[in-house]
Amino acid sequence: xxxxxxxxxxxxxxxxxxxxxxxxxxxxxxxxxxxxxxxxxxxxxxxxxxxxxxxxxxxxxxxxxxxxxxxxxxxxxxxxxxxxxxxxxxxxxxxxxxxxxxxxxxxxxxxxxxxxxxxxxxxxxxxxxxxxxxxxxxxxxxxxxxxxxxxxxxxxxxxxxxxxxxx
Amino acid sequence: xxxxxxxxxxxxxxxxxxxxxxxxxxxxxxxxxxxxxxxxxxxxxxxxxxxxxxxxxxxxxxxxxxxxxxxxxxxxxxxxxxxxxxxxxxxxxxxxxxxxxxxxxxxxxxxxxxxxxxxxxxxxxxxxxxxxxxxxxxxxxxxxxxxxxxxxxxxxxxxxxxxxxxxxxxxxxxxxxxxxx
Numbered sequence: 151x152x153x154x155x156x157x158x159x160x161x162x163x164x165x166x167x168x169x170x171x172x173x174x175x176x177x178x179x180x181x182x183x184x185x186x187x188x189x190x191x192x193x194x195x196x197x198x199x200x201x202x203x204x205x206x207x208x209x210x211x212x213x214x215x216x217x218x219x220x221x222x223x224x225x226x227x228x229x230x231x232x233x234x235x236x237x238x239x240x241x242x243x244x245x246x247x248x249x250x251x252x253x254x255x256x257x258x259x260x261x262x263x264x265x266x267x268x269x270x271x272x273x274x275x276x277x278x279x280x281x282x283x284x285x286x287x288x289x290x291x292x293x294x295x296x297x298x299x300x301x302x303x304x305x306x307x308x309x310x311x312x313x314x315x316x317x
Numbered sequence: 318x319x320x321x322x323x324x325x326x327x328x329x330x331x332x333x334x335x336x337x338x339x340x341x342x343x344x345x346x347x348x349x350x351x352x353x354x355x356x357x358x359x360x361x362x363x364x365x366x367x368x369x370x371x372x373x374x375x376x377x378x379x380x381x382x383x384x385x386x387x388x389x390x391x392x393x394x395x396x397x398x399x400x401x402x403x404x405x406x407x408x409x410x411x412x413x414x415x416x417x418x419x420x421x422x423x424x425x426x427x428x429x430x431x432x433x434x435x436x437x438x439x440x441x442x443x444x445x446x447x448x449x450x451x452x453x454x455x456x457x458x459x460x461x462x463x464x465x466x467x468x469x470x471x472x473x474x475x476x477x478x479x480x481x482x483x484x485x486x487x488x489x490x491x492x493x494x495x496x497x498x
Contacts (some may be wrong), residue, residue: 195496199420199489224461226468229413269375280424281417282469283369285386289378 178223182210190254197256200279204230205251229284233275236291241267269294330376336363339384343391343399351400358403362387365410405466408453412470415446419476423490426480427497433483440480447474 168183185206194202207227214223225231238244242263250259261272268275270290278287336359344355366383370376387406394402422439425431431439450470457463472487479486486494 194492199492226461226465228409228465269378270373278373280420282413282420283372283417284413285366285379285382286369286373288382289373289375292378 177221178210178214181213182206185209192254193256197260198276198280200230203227204234207231208234233287236288240291240293330367332363332367336360355400358407361407409466412450416469416473419443419473422480423476427494436480440477444477447477
């Protein structure tokens with residue numbers, strides 16, 4: 151990453167070290183960057199950079215709200231985070247999301263779950279997000295049969311339903 | 318939907334009724350230059366909404382989400398700030414649009430589906446677009462709300478430079494390059 155990028159970034163990770171720009175960062179920035187450091191090895195490759203940022207921000211807000219006293223964590227990814235919320239609204243369980251982020255299995259927990267439960271498949275959803283077409287991603291994440299697919303399956307193991315957990 | 322002579326794209330969505338409806342809803346009471354600015358922002362937003370929606374199999378669903386977002390944003394916006402809010406929304410969308418294309422170009426260069434010469438030429442076009450948007454963001458106050466906009470444009474700028482120079486890059490493109498080396 152160049153000096154030019156560093157000067158305008160809130161935080162950057164170089165050679166395993168997080169550099170946080172204290173002039174524009176808050177406690178939530180440290181939480182956010184530490185969460186990135188603890189993401190499962192398969193996470194970003196499966197979900198893409200944008201769903202990754204949205205989930206990391208969702209987790210940051212989740213964690214900061216549980217601090218004592220609670221710490222405010224603003225929405226810094228206004229396009230990405232609502233897409234993650236749309237997945238949760240469509241039935242993806244919080245535990246499946248957290249487990250996929252921290253311990254792995256995103257292909258099954260996120261991609262295959264979306265293929266079976268959302269209006270469009272994960273490949274399309276990820277494509278919309280990488281193109282930063284946020285409303286298209288949120289529309290595609292709504293529950294329903296993917297275009298061209300008959301009936302949605304509701305039996306993807308290990309994801310979506312609160313009765314199933316990935317260990 | 319009512320048919321008009323408004324701009325139309327491949328999806329068949331007629332922008333005219335939507336521009337008229339949003340203008341009537343959000344620009345009521347404005348006059349003169351303020352109304353002209355508001356009209357231009359609404360027309361720009363609707364054109365970009367349709368650009369996005371037309372790429373999906375359910376364009377009406379996408380437009381419904383975008384209209385809902387606008388209603389939610391305006392619920393907490395005083396009437397005198399509506400034009401500025403519309404212009405900021407448009408700027409955000411233009412930055413999102415260029416950032417999606419700079420990332421896509423960077424990925425194509427890394428994957429080898431776009432050669433260095435073509436990448437450089439396309440990168441120059443995107444770089445000019447980023448710099449034009451940069452001129453518009455320069456005067457925005459450094460509020461938390463605007464940080465996301467500055468960050469997204471900064472990433473897009475670095476990715477355009479990656480295409481042109483092959484050196485600097487964004488964090489997300491660095492990551493992609495690491496994973497696909």
